[in-house]
Amino acid sequence: MATVERTAVKWDYAPAPESRDSATIKPRYDLFIGGRFVAPTDGTVVSTVNPATEEVLAEVAFAGPGDVALAVEAARGAAAGWAALPALERGKYLFRIARLLQERARELAIVETLDGGKPIRESRDVDVPLAAAHFFSYAGWADKLQYAFAGREFAPRGVVGQVVPWNFPLLMAAWKLAPALATGNTAVLKPAETTPLTALLLAEIIEEAGLPDGVVNIIPGDGSAGASLVRSDVDKVAFTGSTAVGKEIQRALAGTGKGLTLELGGKSANIVFEDAALDQAVEGIIEGIFFNQGHVCCAGSRLLLQESVAEEVVRKLWARMERLRVGDPLDKNTDVGAINSAEQLARITSMVEAGEREGATRRSVSCALPEAGYWFAPTMFLDVAPANRIAVEEIFGPVVSVTTFRSPGEAVEKANNSAYGLAAGVWTDNGAKAFEVASKLRAGVVWQNTYNKFDPTAAFGGYKESGFGREGGPAGLSPYVRFGG
Amino acid sequence: MSRSLTPVNRVGVDERAAALGRRSIKTTAKREGIRLATSMIDLTTLEGSDTPGKVRHLCAKAVCPDSSRPEIPSVAAVCVYPALVEVAAAALRGSGVAVASVATGFPAGQTSLKVKLDETREAVAAGAAEIDMVISRDAYLRGDDARVAGEIEAVKEACGAAHLKVIIETAELPTYAHVRHASELAIAAGADWIKTSTGKSTSGATPGVVLVMLETVRDHAHRTGEIVGVKAAGGVSNTKAALHQLVLVKETLGDEWLTPERFRIGASSLLNDLLMQYAKLDGGHYGRAEDFSKE
16 A cells, blocks of 8 residues: 655756747847948947856947937938827827837747846846836827826927836837937937847847838947937936936036936835734835846935834845745746856955955855856845945846934834935835825835836836936826927 | 724736736646646535545545546645545545535534534534634624634634634625734634635635635744634636736745645635646647536
């Protein structure tokens, strides 16, 4: 007779890699200018690599200053026709782009993960669906702008220059392009140096959607191409990236009359009160700092714990961190993928070393990291003093700095004690306290009992050195129009 | 004395539980997961129409779920009404499969304590090694925690050496915070196991309630070093749902909790789906339901 097996087994998930078969990456991609893919005239051709393996994925044309000028010229040429199109027709194009994004969702998710290192779970469930949702949302606004602007006279800005970062390549392109097009502008978009591929797939989609030539131009390039673009003959600049570059752009544009919105860095506070649901708060802390390897401008990188529960939360957080599955970004069970580039890995490493030198206690998860590629183990710093660099400067990696407070007033003071003001999290089961604290936080987004939740209908943007202007929802439309008769 | 509830955030719990349901369990992981889930089943029949014949058939299936695949382990226990404990005990003698019995006026619990204790003692005397009791939800909802705890303590004593599983019937509790509170109350009163549901109410072992209960026993183990088991019962009727439960255990408590000593799944129809899915891994196609005996 059989007997019951009563020994505990080590049950682990077998590798579950997403197949690369549904994504074809071409050997080479050119610049998308005037509705065609064209070779650069004075640019270069650069390899784009998979940060998880250092394998070369494709050769990509980078725009030179002459190419930037050509792209702006193409956008200028298309501007009058696009603005004159009935708004309903512009909306139809946007709906078409949204549907094509959905149709090619799987391919886009795979390429996003290959080019940027983020887990397929995130590109599949967050980046790509949200990008489509932004186009859907703004497609609906295109013929309803008079309701967004409450009786005011408005007109498109004209040609907009848009520079997006490497952390959410496709999603940031969608955030930028959808409201610009809905309001009747034409655009030149520069994807980030290390992650140009999904923006180029978006260019293919725009071609397939039949947008008039020149309405959208997509020109990969490095920082110099971005600098040329913001200084070119555009009517408005939208930039998402570092505060240092944002300041340069603002200096360059001062006095030119060009419109500008900046979405910059952050050092956002995630505040946990003693009356919070602690297990769910721990999940929110994890989501806040390890989502996309911490390459998130609004990452909850400063964890503020009420002293009475600090020990318990740190214990639970550490146990949870040790269960994070770090590795192959294409594996459907991976929680934390690769660092986006060697350069970013070097920056994270140097910040973490600075944290150790300044006396904070470092705890990094002892997970096995792949040999090739760029990796950083999930890390927390305890005993962080507010003056330490790791408490002040953006790390943009999977590193959370933990500090404590004693009262709601002290929590607010510490949270606001930052050059930045992009986002914050408040964890408490007490509704009155949550609203009181949220109203005192100088941050563009305050999440209550959750973190890193995005929706195309919600405005996103910063206070202070986190930038100005809002993206998303009706608020995201106004930067793209000029008011007045 | 008023109750103090530990906050539990429903949105956060459901989000985490759903995220763990999206783990991809394929190939070897699926094969091993099916065998593991099988070993954790409390194979259950709780019908007015249960007869000794049906129970004997069920016991044979419990010991050897699939005679063509000897690597499939026996289930953990067979769960029956008290009147059928003797039959089950005789059928399972020497097999290593335990007899569990629902006592204490299952499923409503609306009988006197005396009746509950008598029923418990009779089931144990007839050979039940595990007693699944229900808490008095009427008392709990009135706020009479002392009565709920007192009953659990009394039944625990009546169990003697038998293990006590306390059913908190989560579908009848107002919030997740109450699921946690009732779990803590049961543990403090001596429960060896906490169990989600009778299987007779509107919902059963949803991933959310199981997650809350797993977190409760995890925190209890941290605080006291004591291990309390969790039994998910009701609604776990297919392989996908069962593997989801295993993922919840693995990622909340760790691999050392993946044993029938610490986690059980109370189910009647789950076993056949596990067997069908296991056969599919070998054959590449789903079998017919009639290829697998119900009992």
